[in-house]
Amino acid sequence: MIRTAQRSRLVTTVRPAITGELVGRLVDTQFPRWAGLPLRLVEPAGSDHVIHRLGDELAVRLPRHAGAIGQAEKEARWLPRLAPHLPLPVPVPVAVGRPGFGYPWPWAVSRWLDGEMATVEGLADAPHTAVVLAGFLDALQRVPCTEGPSGDTRTLADRDGETRAAIARAAGVFDAAAMTVLWQAALDAPRWDRPPVWFHGDFHTGNLLAVRDRIRAVIDFGGLGVGDPARDMTIAFTLLSPGGRATFRKALRVDEATWTRGRGWALATGLNAYHSYAATNARVAAQTTRQITQALAG
CATH class of the missing domain: 3.90.1200.10 (Aminoglycoside phosphotransferase (APH), C-terminal lobe)
Structure with missing residues (x-):
């Protein structure tokens, strides 16, 4: 487990470059069934993730910093259990990607949710x-x-x-x-x-x-x-x-x-x-x- 002080330092010091090219390579190599689908950067995004829309139905979320490590696995484990009880839609996890091509952390693919x-x-x-x-x-x-x-x-x-x-x-x-x-x-x-x-x-x-x-x-x-x-x-x-x-x-x-x-x-x-x-x-x-x-x- 990352201690609080260590996490704070990592958040400010570890900021991998996340380009559309990188996201495309990660998707194409790890999930060939989605290879070639168009990627569109979502702006504005939050301070924790870079988000791309993948085709019409999917979203790809990559943590910007170490403070967001673990979210992909957490959502994949718990949201399917919670969603049936909730009155509003929540993310529907589809896959968890692995580090690769210099990108250091797990990342997520989920169903696209419409809205601003x-x-x-x-x-x-x-x-x-x-x-x-x-x-x-x-x-x-x-x-x-x-x-x-x-x-x-x-x-x-x-x-x-x-x-x-x-x-x-x-x-x-x-x-x-x-x-x-x-x-x-x-x-x-x-x-x-x-x-x-x-x-x-x-x-x-x-x-x-x-x-x-x-x-x-x-x-x-x-x-x-x-x-x-x-x-x-x-x-x-x-x-x-x-x-x-x-x-x-x-x-x-x-x-x-x-x-x-x-x-x-x-x-x-x-x-x-x-x-x-x-x-x-x-x-x-x-x-x-x-x-x-x-x-x-x-």
Whole structure:
């Protein structure tokens, strides 16, 4: 297992060049039945994967950095078990590719899911959005989890040092005193003391697909795990309006402690992404700025 500090260094230092030519060679040699199908780069893609559409029905996802290692195998193992219980489509794994031609990690082929990345402009104030999101998480949490992946096992307390450092670095952009108060409240909130439930682990706008301003699919289950569902509250602060958050919280029956921990997760992950990507990606800058400010608002 890669320790946290080692993972952080790898994320920033190991960035293989992923070209269309490389992807084509990997597909053609490992999966000859798809050889010659057209490849089209998907933009914008997330910070973790380079995505190509393969023909009309498939998608190829290659991790950009070591922090995304293992997602292909995780999704191939667990999503077929979860999908029948969920009210929205999720990726349908088709194959897991091997390293090759200098590319160092496993990669995935899955069924193509139609839709565009969800946006605040299209969905934040739509009355059905909060209900759909709450319904998805409620269904996910109800799936029996006698076994399951651990996901990111770090607690909020495990992130204390790095989050306080991130607060200090962002003091010129956001209200440092308010961030510190929120962070301490999240640390002090009672921990999850009920049986573990499934969580997506990275539930934000970038991992939702929408068609005509309606959520149509949930993707990117690299953070999938079982335990405390508070981290999935992040979606309330990346996407929903204040009214939508109230609807979402009521529909999902979120208690005060879980909501407060969720605000802490939104703050911590928002700050991490802001410092890592916002300077070079306007979309991430806008998303993380909203995530942080809305988490502070509650």
